[in-house]
Amino acid sequence: xxxxxxxxxxxxxxxxxxxxxxxxxxxxxxxxxxxxxxxxxxxxxxxxxxxxxxxxxxxxxxxxxxxxxxxxxxxxxxxxxxxxxxxxxxxxxxxxxxxxxxxxxxxxxxxxxxxxxxxxxxxxxxxxxxxxxxxxxxxxxxxxxxxxxxxxxxxxxxxxxxxxxxxxxxxxxxxxxxxxxxxxxxxxxxxxxxxxxxxxxxxxxxxxxxxxxxxxxxxxxxxxxxxxxxxxxxxxxxxxxxxxxxxxxxxxxxxxxxxxxxxxxxxxxxxxxxxxxxxxxxxxxxxxxxxxxxxxxxxxxxxxxxxxxxxxxxxxxxxxxxxxxxxxxxxxxxxxxxxxxxxxxxxxxxxxxxxxxxxxxxxxxxxxxxxxxxxxxxxxxxxxxxxxxxxxxxxxxxxxxxxxxxxxxxxxxxxxxxxxxxxxxxxxxxxxxxxxxxxxxxxxxxxxxxxxxxxxxxxxxxxxxxxxxxxxxxxxxxxxxxxxxxxxxxxxxxxxxxxxxxxxxxxxxxxxxxxxxxxxxxxxxxxxxxxxxxxxxxx
Numbered sequence: 001x002x003x004x005x006x007x008x009x010x011x012x013x014x015x016x017x018x019x020x021x022x023x024x025x026x027x028x029x030x031x032x033x034x035x036x037x038x039x040x041x042x043x044x045x046x047x048x049x050x051x052x053x054x055x056x057x058x059x060x061x062x063x064x065x066x067x068x069x070x071x072x073x074x075x076x077x078x079x080x081x082x083x084x085x086x087x088x089x090x091x092x093x094x095x096x097x098x099x100x101x102x103x104x105x106x107x108x109x110x111x112x113x114x115x116x117x118x119x120x121x122x123x124x125x126x127x128x129x130x131x132x133x134x135x136x137x138x139x140x141x142x143x144x145x146x147x148x149x150x151x152x153x154x155x156x157x158x159x160x161x162x163x164x165x166x167x168x169x170x171x172x173x174x175x176x177x178x179x180x181x182x183x184x185x186x187x188x189x190x191x192x193x194x195x196x197x198x199x200x201x202x203x204x205x206x207x208x209x210x211x212x213x214x215x216x217x218x219x220x221x222x223x224x225x226x227x228x229x230x231x232x233x234x235x236x237x238x239x240x241x242x243x244x245x246x247x248x249x250x251x252x253x254x255x256x257x258x259x260x261x262x263x264x265x266x267x268x269x270x271x272x273x274x275x276x277x278x279x280x281x282x283x284x285x286x287x288x289x290x291x292x293x294x295x296x297x298x299x300x301x302x303x304x305x306x307x308x309x310x311x312x313x314x315x316x317x318x319x320x321x322x323x324x325x326x327x328x329x330x331x332x333x334x335x336x337x338x339x340x341x342x343x344x345x346x347x348x349x350x351x352x353x354x355x356x357x358x359x360x361x362x363x364x365x366x367x368x369x370x371x372x373x374x375x376x377x378x379x380x381x382x383x384x385x386x387x388x389x390x391x392x393x394x395x396x397x398x399x400x401x402x403x404x405x406x407x408x409x410x411x412x413x414x415x416x417x418x419x420x421x422x423x424x425x426x427x428x429x430x431x432x433x434x435x436x437x438x439x440x441x442x443x444x445x446x447x448x449x450x451x452x453x454x455x456x457x458x459x460x461x462x463x464x465x466x467x468x469x470x471x472x473x474x475x476x477x478x479x480x481x482x483x484x485x486x487x488x489x490x491x492x493x494x495x496x497x498x499x500x501x502x503x504x505x506x507x508x509x510x511x512x513x514x515x516x517x518x519x520x521x522x523x524x525x526x527x528x529x530x531x532x533x534x535x536x537x538x539x
Contacts, residue, residue, distance in 0.1 A: 036066055039190075040073040040183050045176060050076070066191050071125045073187060077180040078118040081148075085111045087173045091166060099307050100166055103158030106311045107170060110151035113319065113347060113369075114181070116281055117144040117151075139371075139423075139521035143349060143391060145185045146422035147369035150389040152178045153418060153446075154368065158309040182419060189421040229267045229289050236264075240271040249288070249298065250277050258282040268328065270295040276302060276315055281347075283320035290328035293357040293378065299331040303338035310363060314345035323348040324529055325356050332360040336382050336405045342366045346390065353377055354531040360385065361402060367392040367426070371520040375531050382437075384414035387445060391424045393516045394431055395534055401435040401461070410435070411468055413442030415449040425450030425480070427514040430534065433490065435461035440468040441483075444475035444501075452482040452505070452514045454537070462490025467497050476501055484511040512537055 041050035057072035088107050095101045121144045152174045159167035236252045237244030244267075246252040252266045263285050270291040277298060279286065290296025300315035302308050316330045323346075334341035343360040349370035357378040358365045364381035367390035374394040379386060382404040386394075401410045412433070417424045426442075428451070433439065439462050442451045467481055479501035483493065493504055505511050516522035517535035526533050 033069065036069045036187060039187055040069060040076075040180075042183055042186075043179050044183070045179075050180075067125065067128060070184065070187055070191065071122070073180070073184045074118060074122045074125060077148075077177065077184050078115065078122060080177040080180055081111055081115045081118060084173055084177045085115070088170060091169060094166060094169075097162060097307075099309065100159070100162050102307075102309050102312055103155075103162070103166070104170075106158040106309050107155035107174075110155045110311075111177075113281060114148040114151045114177070117148040118181070120144050121148075139524065141188060142185075142423040143371050143521075145181065145188060146389075146391070146419075146424050147347075147349075149178070149181045149185060149419060149422060150369055150416065150424075152181075153389075153416070154311060158311060160310075161304070161307075185419065185421045229269075229291065232265065232267075232289070234265045234267040234289070236266045237269065238266060238273075239269040240273070241269075244269060248275055249273055250275055253277065253279055253283060253286065256283055256286055258284075260285045263287055263324075265289060268296050272297045272299060274299055276300045277317065278314075279316075279318040279320055279323065279348075281319040281321075285322040286318075286320060287324040287326070288328060289326050292327045293329050293355060295329075296327065297329040297331055299329075299333060301332060301334045301338075301341070303332070303334035303341035305334075305338040310340040310342065310366070311345070311368075313340055313363075314342040314366060316343070317345040317347070318351065319347040321349045321351075323351040324354070324531070325352075326354045326531075327356070329357040329359060331357075332364065334361065336361040336403070336408070346370075346372050346388075348372070350525045352526065352529045352531050354529075361404075363387055369424075371525075373516065373520060373522065373526055373529075373531065373533065375533055381412075382410055383408060384411055384443070384445070386412055386426060387414040387416065389416035389418070389422070389424050389446070390426075391520050393427045393429065393514075393520050393522065395429050395516070397428070397431040399428075399431060399433045401433075401437045401439045403437060409468060410437045410439045411441075411443050412439065413451045414445040414470075415442065415451050416446040417448040417450050418446040420448050420478070422448070425452070425514070425519070427452050427454065427519050428456055429454040429515065430456065432457045433459055433462055433488075435459045435490070437461060438463055439490075441466050442481065443468040443470050444479045445470065447475045447478045448480070449475055450480040452484065452511075453486055454484045454505075454511055454514060456486045456491075457488040458486055458490035460489040462488075464492065464495030465497050466493075466495075467499070467502065482510075482514075508537055 037054055041047045044050045054072045091104055121141050124140055238246045238249050238252050256264050259282055265287045268290045298316055302313040315332050330344040332341045332343040340363045341360055343358045343364045345366040345368055347368050352373045355376045359380045361381055362383040364385040365379055367388040369390050372390050372392040374397055377397045380400045380402055382402050404410055413426050415426050476499040482503040482505045484505035515536045516533050
């Protein structure tokens with residue numbers, strides 16, 4: 001009788017044992033969900049409201065999944081960015097100087113770029129949640145979220161030279177959106193990224209290159225790097241003498257279609273074009289083709305001392321995705337005495353520059369954000385003349401130092417990575433540092449500044465220390481600077497700085513992380529540009 005009762009009791013409990021397993025799994029899922037929700041709202045001013053909004057967004061998704069939480073957090077960041085634009089617009093009436101007005105306009109444009117980058121990320125997340133798979137997703141999301149995080153910093157930097165009164169108001173307005181994007185980037189990194197992971201394309205061996213062209217553009221674009229302008233099909237011709245469709249480059253760009261999905265080619269005949277060009281984000285897939293460095297020249301002299309923000313000093317600024325330039329010179333003639341004066345500013349994702357020259361003094365090339373590639377380009381300057389927070393690879397480029405102001409020290413790079421989860425940095429490979437003045441390789445503009453030099457010739461005037469402090473011990477523990485197999489009289493490593501963040505790279509695997517195929521996902525977009533490139537370390 002007792003045994004029968006035992007089996008009856010066991011029979012009653014068997015379903016409960018199975019249910020207990022399900023409950024345990026559910027508890028683990030809930031704990032994971034709660035941890036991600038907490039991460040999404042970390043340091044947000046009104047955490048209860050943030051959590052409530054995300055939980056509401058998750059109600060219609062069924063069982064919460066990490067990607068669902070990331071999707072909801074992205075949407076919250078996007079909504080906050082849109083609201084912040086409306087808020088900043090109200091500050092226009094409070095500005096009392098031209099520089100303040102420009103800074104506010106910068107903020108609106110930069111936040112608008114953030115809105116686009118967050119919207120692209122949201123669309124990509126929807127595809128991932130729908131089951132689509134692509135090796136490009138991870139690179140795209142990291143690039144877009146990294147850029148969206150940086151834009152708010154640039155907004156605030158525009159108030160340099162003012163009494164900072166408006167900056168303090170706007171800083172408060174930006175706080176929430178900046179924190180939300182920071183949290184989304186941290187979540188995405190924890191869920192999807194590992195540092196120094198193997199290449200996605202396992203068929204591409206370290207030290208080898210399987211393609212002459214990186215995979216960014218369409219196959220048809222590859223031919224464009226070889227044809228003479230006369231032999232290629234062009235959509236518009238610019239000529240100072242009136243023999244083209246337009247006399248200025250700005251007119252040709254204004255007439256170009258918005259959000260073009262095909263390559264739109266503008267041939268700019270030789271001549272010196274004295275104009276400032278601002279290619280907005282809707283001008284996508286534009287290609288400028290000139291007659292060569294020094295032959296087709298775009299020049300301006302906007303500078304900080306005239307009251308411009310650094311962001312607005314650019315002679316040429318490009319924001320539309322997929323921009324290409326070939327055989328052109330971008331020049332800012334302001335001179336060292338006028339301080340910040342940008343020749344070229346780039347916010348164009350998957351952009352490429354082939355046989356171009358960027359000529360200026362302080363802040364010549366502003367690689368502001370997103371993925372960029374430079375091949376066989378010349379870059380001239382004095383102070384921080386390659387700067388910004390883009391993910392940029394420069395191959396076979398010539399870097400020239402110029403005479404700075406008295407007591408100034410020449411620094412080539414100033415990278416602006418502010419967060420360890422950003423995928424940004426400068427990688428200078430197979431290039432030449434032709435210094436005419438005592439020159440340093442770089443200094444840390446922001447706490448996680450990242451720059452490497454690989455297989456690059458360094459002239460005798462590259463200083464034995466190699467690198468320069470920004471001020472005091474700032475960022476020396478958190479930056480990531482590296483050198484690998486450089487050569488020439490200035491390449492000796494014996495006298496280099498001993499900072500915790502400085503690395504003498506000794507293995508090819510680490511160095512290969514900073515090459516085009518991996519650092520800027522070059523194999524997914526560069527070949528189609530038609531620009532010759534090296535995917536990895538080999539020839």
